[in-house]
Amino acid sequence: MAGNVDRPLRPIRENQRTSSISESEYEIVNDTGNMGYDIPISAQMSRRDNRKLWELNYQEAAIFLQEGENNDKFYTHPRNCNALPAYQIAHHQWFQVLDLVAALGLLLLAACERPAVPFLTLPVGVHGSLEILGQLILALQLAIKMRWLGWKTFIKHKRTSIKSFTLAIMFIESVVVLIRQTNHFRVTRALRPLFLIDTHYFRGVRRISRQILMSLPPILELIFLLMFFILIFSILGFYLFSQVANDTYFSTLQDSFVSLFVLLTTANFPDVMMPAYASSRFNAAFFIVYLALVLYFLMNLLLAVVYDTFSNLEKRKLKRLYFHKRIGCQHAFKLLVTKQDSNTVNIRNFIGMLRYLRPNKSRSHWPRLLSIYKIMNTCNSVCTIFFPVTFFQ
Structure with a gap:
């Protein structure tokens, strides 16, 4: 690369x-x-x-x-001058807003489609046409992205490939609805939030969702362990209390599992214990051991695993983000140094780069920037770019 x-x-x-x-x-x-x-x-x-x-x-x-x-x-990264215009259009603020409006429009169309809110109901032809319009805007965004990336990189980009496949299926279904002039049961409408999550302004949601999915494996292992202990105690409770008179909580193996699963939230305690406790006071030991092991130990252990896994992923993600910015600064640094001085970036080249990086910043910010630049210029390294740009945001 x-x-x-x-x-x-x-x-x-x-x-x-x-x-x-x-x-x-x-x-x-x-x-x-x-x-x-x-x-x-x-x-x-x-x-x-x-x-x-x-x-x-x-x-x-x-x-x-x-x-x-x-x-x-x-x-x-755009490879040649032909890809540069498409890159600039795709990253333009107004185009990103248009993408967001199209995704929100598709999501809000659910209020106008059958079964719809009574006063928002629209004819099939109207909401079908609006849906196709929103899908064409999203397709335009994908076409510009393909022009910028090239079809090989476009296919390798998983999120973009999934979005393209989903959009193609939804477009075909929308055309069918317009031709038949009637709605049918449409499962693909449940996929519309994917377009909203893929927009530029929801990149924080994508990051959190990705981290939640990445933290699932260790959490699922502990959940399986929790379900295993509930199953063991369910079988044991069924054989111990199924013969107790008027005890409907353990009459079958299924009732036993459901009762102990609800007991995990203490919503049916002490009612679930009273019939067995009326039969023998020693039966209370079963519920005490169950609550101590499953509720107070395993549940707290699950909470600790969730917190530790998610926080570790967050720390690793922040480190990757930092080093990713650093690599970007290294590439930019190579483009701004001169033959005579390959260790520092002169102020002319730095300001020239800022005209493209922060075009909307007024010149009133520049004295502060120049002061920071002079301090960091003593580093003779990539920090000459990294720190002033960070402070200039």
Whole structure:
């Protein structure tokens, strides 16, 4: 991957180099740290081409920092200038809002479809057309994403592949509803929240949902252990108390399991114990041992496992997010250093990158940024980019 992500977005063509390279322009020629790495020293390049080259470097460095900030995988980085417009459209704020509105619209259509809220009921043709409109907007987002990623990377991206498959099935079903002009039982409507979760503004929900799914294996093991102990005590309770008069809690093996499962919440205590306790006071020991083992030990152990698993996953995730940002800064750093000074980023290149990374920030923020930049510039490393950009958010 490292050999691919550093490719230029828009290499300078031979027929665009018209004049000799000046001393000031020599610093970016044949440098592996920026987009001019593939230009031979003997090449001819105008001053205008030099500015264009640096502008492309600034833009690509900003994209790397955005990918690190948003935790986007670097294999989705635009590979050439043809993919750059699609990338910019897909990451534009208004396009992300349009994607969110389309996903919300599909979700809210459930109030207008049969069985619907009485005063919100719409004819089949109306809500069917609105559904197809929302699906076409989502399909447009997927088409732009395919243009940006390429079909091979598009297929490898699991979340995008699942979304495409689900959208295709729902579109076919919507067309069938419009043709028949009647609703039928539609299971695919339950999948509409997936489109909302896949939007840019619900990335926090995706992260939490992913962590919950990843924390399930150790939790499920303890849940199975809990169910095993309840089953053992159910069988034991059935053979001990099924012959007790007027004891309906343990009359069958199924009733015994349900009674002890409810006892786990103490909702039927002490009622579940009273018939057996009336028969013999020693029968209370069964319920005391059950509650002490299952309720006070295993349930607390389950809570501890849930907390420990989730917190460990959260810590590992935060570490990965930090190192992901760091890798993005490293890629951006290589694009901003010069041939004369490959250890630091000069202030001109740093501000040029910020024009693409934070285009909406006013110049009133720049004095604070420059102060932080001067302090961190003593690091002679990637932190020259990382820390000022972090404070500039």
